[in-house]
Every structure is written in C-alpha cells, then in structure tokens.
Amino acid sequence: MNPSIARRLALMFALVALSVFTLVGSGLFFVLRSQLEHHLRESLDGRMEIAKIIVSHSTTPEKWKMAREKLTDMTPRDGTTTYSVSSDDPSFRYGHPVDGQVITNWPDNYARVRAAGDGHDMLTSTLKLPANGVRPPVELQVATSYSPNVRTMRAFGLALAALSAVGSLVVLLLSYSVTRIGLAPLRRLTKDASEVSPNNRSQRLNTTSLPHELNDLANSFNGALERLDAAYGRLESFNADVAHELRTPVTILIGQTEVALTRNRSVEDLRHTLQSNLEEFERMRTIINDMLFLARADQGExxxxxxxxxxxAEVARTLEFLDIPLEEARVRAVSHGDAASLVNRSLFGRACTNLVMNAIQHCARGATITVNIAREADHVRIAVANPGDPIDQPVRDHLFDRFFRAEVSRTNSRENHGLGLAIVKAVAEMHGGTVFASSAAGVNTFGFSVALSRPDTPGMRASAKPGVDGRVSVDLASANRNARSEGAG
Incomplete structure (x- = not known):
C-alpha cells in the first residue's frame, strides 16, 4: 500500500532534520576536538615551563635531588602526565622518555606518539637545556595523555548521536501531527468528492476557507463535475429522445401490422401497409445510422x-436536392461566394443539407435563406443565415452538442430527431474545421468551416460562375442527378 502524504512528508522532514543535526553535530564535534587539542597543548606548555624552571636551577647535585623530588610530586598517579630528563651523565637523569610510534610531528618540538603497551596516544614537548654549573646539558621531555580528550570526545559523540536520533524522532512525530492538521482540508475535499454519485450529481466540493493551493484544484474539479453533470443530463435527454423516436415507429409498425392481420386484406391494402411500414423502417434506419456516424466521429475518424x-457547386447541388422542402416551406435559398477545398462530397453535402433544413424549419414563409462561402486564412467558412427569433448566448453555446435540445417539447420530432447540428459539428471536425453560431439583428447564422487545401485553380472557377446578384449558377440538372445517385445529405 502506498504511504500517505502525511507519513511521506513526516519522513522527509525527519530525514531533513537528521541531516541538519548530523551536519551541525559534525561541526561541533570537530570544533570541540580542536579546542581540546588546543587546551591540551596549553596545559603541556604550562607544565613544560614549570619543569624547565626546576631543571634550569638544578646547578648542583643537591639542587638536582630537590628537582627530582619536585618532578615526582608534579607527576599525577594516573600517569596521564610524565616528565623525563635525559643526559650523558647518569646522575642527572630522571624518568623515561615516551617510547612508541610517532604519529604526527608539529613545529616547536611537538609530537603525537602512540606509546607502547597501553596504546594511549601522548602529546610530547621536548626542550634541550644547556649546561649550568656542574649540571651537564640535558633534554627535558614533558608528555601528557590524550585519553581524557578521547573519553570526552567519545562521550560527546555518543550524546550527540543520541540527541540527533531523539530529535529526529520528535521531528517525525511533530511533523506527522502538523501535516495531518495541514491536510485536513484535503481530507474534507476527499469526503465531499466521495459523496458525488449519479443520484447526487448536484454535489460540489466546498471551496470556502480552502488554502490557495487547494482552491484552484477544487474549482477545477467542480468545473469538471459541472461538465460531467451537463453531459450526463444531455445523455439522459438523448436516451429519452432516442427511446421516443424509436418507440414511435415501432408502435406504428406493430399497430398497422395488427390491423392488417385482423381480417383479410386486398393486395392494394397490403401494399399500402407495407409502404407505410417501409417509411417507418427508413426513419429507424436514419436514427441508427446517425448514431453510428457520431460514434465513429467520437473515435477521431x-x-x-x-x-x-x-x-x-456543392452547395448548389444541395439546394437543388432540397428544392421540394424549400417549395413546401415557401422560402427561397441563395448562395454567395466560392472557394475550392479538399472535402468528402457526401459528408459535405450532408452537413450543408442539415444546416439548410434547420434554417427551413425555423424561418417564416416567404423568407430568404442565404448561404455564404468565404475564405479566412487557412479555412473556408460556410454560413447559413435565416431570419428568426433571437437565440440567447447560453443556448447558442450548446446548439451543436449532440445531446442538446433547445426545446424540451418534441413538436417537430417527426421531422427532426435532434442530431442534425451535431452531425454538422462531426463533419467539420473530420475536415479539420469548427462550427459557429450567431444571432443578431433578427438573423440567425449557423455554419461550419473546413480546412483550405490550396488556392483556387482556373479549372475550379470555370465549373461555378457567379450569376446575377452574386448567385452561383451551375448545371442544376447534372447536380440533381449526382445528388440523387449519391444520396446527398
């Protein structure tokens, strides 16, 4: 199991504290050792000065005898300090010089010697005194043991290590407690997030009194919940719409079939029933095909x-294909502008058909629908405009959502199953473009863009010549045949 953030932070703080304690302790250890070395050398110098005075004034055998007694009195019983006098004359000798391995030599006749036997290191100072009176030249050596320093440093090191360990443990416990207190808002956020469920989609994270670092995270999470809630709501609405759209033709099919089976029918009656059933099957197939198409678009096709x-020319073919719906609605459609681009003709025609049909359904009789084609940078915009009631911005923001219905009622559900503009968006994205919608001055404009392949060629312009009032005139008969053979829209 992964460690908690509190434990991880506490462990990191403890490691940092241990590192700091170790660094500070090492510095103190070396400073103390240096000071003890300095004090040991000062103590040795003081003892050497006293011994020098005593030996220097020993000019006669009687005085030398007194000097030996004084040196003996100055020598501690534990042997941590020793005095020795070496001379060619045996009568002017005292003690034994430190015998052992010289570890380090310093200026002014200082040396660190590892004495044989007990193994304790000794700091020695050696001084040669000239002859005075009957006393011949002698060599005075004073040695003091490092053992007190070693014991002090060992005790200090152990105490320092113990204090560092205890201090690190205290830091670990305190930092764990402090971290848990600091992470209390995060635990509250976790609790709030765990309460979000399909049955409680309105639940949001409480961002009041949150730290700055968590406030942005909570707001982002709430934004994601808002989007998921909206998508979930649209999905529920879509499922209801699909169920309604499929239930209606299925109900009609079952009813007509049951009626046809109640008694004997003529061939003409049966033909009429089958033809009506075929229309419902076509409607069901359209809904299913649209759903499959959007599913493929969702996968990035x-x-x-x-x-x-x-x-x-493609727009003209679409308008020709929709000649009957335009005539039934008593509206006219005109096209302005032109551009050449790489498109899938069937998909492009389908998107144009959906936009024009949307305009037909939402404009009054006698109105004019305008299709504008314009190049902008590396894209071509196809905009379909029609007079109509103003559309609020919040509604326009979701018009191309595939699960969105601007009107809850299904007054036109027989003609529209709510996926037309979503298909336009999918076609635009499949061509590297986007969709847009605007509403101003009593005119509503819906459109999409496709990526521009390269500048128009003369051959392309020859196939679509501007006519009167900027309309595009093409071979409508040929366009009509192509549209019906390919199933435009």
Missing amino acids: RATELVEVSLA
Whole structure:
C-alpha cells in the first residue's frame, strides 16, 4: 500500500532534520576536538615551563635531588602526565622518555606518539637545556595523555548521536501531527468528492476557507463535475429522445401490422401497409445510422476520399436536392461566394443539407435563406443565415452538442430527431474545421468551416460562375442527378 502524504512528508522532514543535526553535530564535534587539542597543548606548555624552571636551577647535585623530588610530586598517579630528563651523565637523569610510534610531528618540538603497551596516544614537548654549573646539558621531555580528550570526545559523540536520533524522532512525530492538521482540508475535499454519485450529481466540493493551493484544484474539479453533470443530463435527454423516436415507429409498425392481420386484406391494402411500414423502417434506419456516424466521429475518424471541388457547386447541388422542402416551406435559398477545398462530397453535402433544413424549419414563409462561402486564412467558412427569433448566448453555446435540445417539447420530432447540428459539428471536425453560431439583428447564422487545401485553380472557377446578384449558377440538372445517385445529405 502506498504511504500517505502525511507519513511521506513526516519522513522527509525527519530525514531533513537528521541531516541538519548530523551536519551541525559534525561541526561541533570537530570544533570541540580542536579546542581540546588546543587546551591540551596549553596545559603541556604550562607544565613544560614549570619543569624547565626546576631543571634550569638544578646547578648542583643537591639542587638536582630537590628537582627530582619536585618532578615526582608534579607527576599525577594516573600517569596521564610524565616528565623525563635525559643526559650523558647518569646522575642527572630522571624518568623515561615516551617510547612508541610517532604519529604526527608539529613545529616547536611537538609530537603525537602512540606509546607502547597501553596504546594511549601522548602529546610530547621536548626542550634541550644547556649546561649550568656542574649540571651537564640535558633534554627535558614533558608528555601528557590524550585519553581524557578521547573519553570526552567519545562521550560527546555518543550524546550527540543520541540527541540527533531523539530529535529526529520528535521531528517525525511533530511533523506527522502538523501535516495531518495541514491536510485536513484535503481530507474534507476527499469526503465531499466521495459523496458525488449519479443520484447526487448536484454535489460540489466546498471551496470556502480552502488554502490557495487547494482552491484552484477544487474549482477545477467542480468545473469538471459541472461538465460531467451537463453531459450526463444531455445523455439522459438523448436516451429519452432516442427511446421516443424509436418507440414511435415501432408502435406504428406493430399497430398497422395488427390491423392488417385482423381480417383479410386486398393486395392494394397490403401494399399500402407495407409502404407505410417501409417509411417507418427508413426513419429507424436514419436514427441508427446517425448514431453510428457520431460514434465513429467520437473515435477521431477523419474524412477520407477527399477530392478538390468548388464548394459553391456543392452547395448548389444541395439546394437543388432540397428544392421540394424549400417549395413546401415557401422560402427561397441563395448562395454567395466560392472557394475550392479538399472535402468528402457526401459528408459535405450532408452537413450543408442539415444546416439548410434547420434554417427551413425555423424561418417564416416567404423568407430568404442565404448561404455564404468565404475564405479566412487557412479555412473556408460556410454560413447559413435565416431570419428568426433571437437565440440567447447560453443556448447558442450548446446548439451543436449532440445531446442538446433547445426545446424540451418534441413538436417537430417527426421531422427532426435532434442530431442534425451535431452531425454538422462531426463533419467539420473530420475536415479539420469548427462550427459557429450567431444571432443578431433578427438573423440567425449557423455554419461550419473546413480546412483550405490550396488556392483556387482556373479549372475550379470555370465549373461555378457567379450569376446575377452574386448567385452561383451551375448545371442544376447534372447536380440533381449526382445528388440523387449519391444520396446527398
């Protein structure tokens, strides 16, 4: 199991504290050792000065005898300090010089010697005194043991290590407690997040009195919950719409079939029933195909079988294909502008058909629908505008969402199953473009863009010539045949 953040932070603080204690302790250890060395050398110098005075004034055998007694009195019983006098005359000798391995030599006749036997290191100072009176030249050596320093440093090191360990343990415990207190807002956020469920989608993280570092995270999480809630709501609405759309034709099919089976029918009646059933099957197939198409678009499918065409010619083919719906609605449609681009003709025609059909359904009789084609940078915009009631910005922001319905009621559910503009968005994304919508001055504009392949060629412009009032005139008969053969829209 992964360690908690509190334990991890506490352990990190403890390691940092141990590192600091070790660094400070090492510095103190070396400073103390240096000071003890300095004090030991000062003590040795003081003893050497006294011994020098005593030996220097020993000019006669009687005085030398007194000097020996004084040196004996100055020598401690534990042997931590020793005095020795070496001379060619045996009568002017005292003690034994330290015998052992010289570890270090310093200026002014200082040396560190590891004495044989007990193994204690000794700090020695040696001084040669000239002859005085009957006393011949002698060599005076004073030695003091490092053992007190060693014991002091060992005790200090052990105490320092113990204090560092205890201090690190205290830091570990305190930092764990402090970290748990500091992470209390995070635990509260975790508790709030755990209460979010499909049955409680309105639950949000409480961002009041949160630290700055967690406030941004909580706001981002709440934003994600808002988007998920909206998507979940649209999905529920979509499921209800699909269920309604499929239930209606299924109910009609079952009813007509049951009626047809109640008694004997003529061939003409059965033909009429089958034809009506076929229309319902076509409607069901359309819904299913649209759902499958959007599912493929969700998986990032890109448009294939791209050909460079005149977009004005493709729009003209679409308008010709929709001639009957336009005539029934008593509206007219005109197209302005042109550009050449690589598109999948079937998908492009489908998007244009959905936009024009959307305009037909939402404009009054006698109105004019305008299709504008314009190049902008590396894209071509196809905009379909129609007079209509103003559309609020919050609604426009979701018009191309595939699960969004601006109107809860299904007054036109027989003609529209709510996926038309979502398909336009999918086609635009498959061609590297985007969708847009605007509402101003009583005119609503819906459109999409496709990536521009390269500048128009003369051959492309020849296939679509501007006519009167900027309309595009093309071979409508040919366009009509192509549209019906390919199933435009």
